[in-house]
Amino acid sequence: MRNQHGDFIWYELMTRDPAAAAKFYAPVAGWKIGEPVPAPTEYRMINADDGMVGGALTLTSEMTEHGARPTFLGYIGVDDVDATVAKVEELGGKTLMPAADMDGVGRIAMLADPQGAPFYVMRGATDEVSTSFDPAKNGHAAWNELQTSDLAAAKAFYPEVFGWTLGEVMPMGEMGDYQFIEHGGRMIGAMMTAPPGTPTGWGFAFNNADIDGANERIRSAGGTVLQGPVEVPGDQRVVMAKDPEGVPFMLVGK
Secondary structure, three states, rough: OOOOOEEEEEEEEEOOOOOHHHHHHHHOOOEEEEEEEEOOOEEEEEEEOEEEEEEEOOOOOHHHHOOOOOOEEEEOOOOOHHHHHHHHHOOEEEEEEEEEEEEOOOEEEEEEOOOOEEEEEEEEEEOOOOOOOOOOOOEEEEEEEEOOHHHHHHHHHHHHHHHOEEEEEEOOOOOEEEEEEEEEEEEEEEEEEEOOOOEEEEEEEEEEOOOHHHHHHHHOOOEEEEEEEEEEOOOOOOOEEOOOOOOOEHHHHH
8 A cells, every 4th residue: 555645755855965964863863864875866865763764865066056955855645747747837836857767766756836845746666655754753754844935826736736635724923824734634734924035945844752952952963943942733842943054954842
C-alpha cells in the first residue's frame, strides 16, 4: 500500500556544506546525515532514530549560479507525475525541473505554485509507505507551513492539485488568517499570508523530544533562534530558527 496522492513523503535539505550540516543537525534535531550515495549529484540520507526521513543534496557552484540556494524542500507524493505537472501548469504554476526517472527511486519533477513557492512531486518506484511525515515520531516532520503572497489563490490551487481539504481558520489579527490543511483524515499543516519581507515558500517543523533545550542547542551549534518556544495548539511549543547557512526550520514538541 503506497502513500495517498497528496501526502508529503520526503524532505530535502539543499546545502553547500553537508559535513557542516551534519555537525549542526546532529545535536539540534537528533539526525544522522550519512555518507554520499551514488547519484548525478552528491546526496546523503537524513536519518532519525528509526530510519530515513529525508536527504541532503549538495549544491554545486553551477546550481547556485542558476539560482539554487540552501533551503528545505518538500516532496509530495502523486499518482501520476506527468499529469500533475500538466495540472500545475494549467493552473498557473511553473515547471522548475522537468519530470525525470531516477533508477530505483521513482519519477520526480520540481514545480512552483503560481506565487512561486517551490516543491517536488514524486511517484516512487515501489509501493513502500513513507513515514517522513509523522507527527508522532521524534525527528520526523510534524507540520508543513506555506507562507504565500496570495492566500486566496493558494487555497484554491493546492486542493485542486493534491486533493487537500481546508480545515478550520485561526484569525491572527493584522497577520490575517491561519488556514489549516487536512489530508487523509489528519491535519498536515497550514497556509498563511507571508509577513512583509518574507519570501513565498514552504517551511517545515520537525518533532523534537527536548524542546526545552532547543534554543541552547541551536545557538551552541552555530544557528540562530528567531522565535520561541511559543505555545501552539495541541499542547505543544515551537521554536523557529535558522541553521548556519541561513536555512529556516522549526522544531516542535510537548
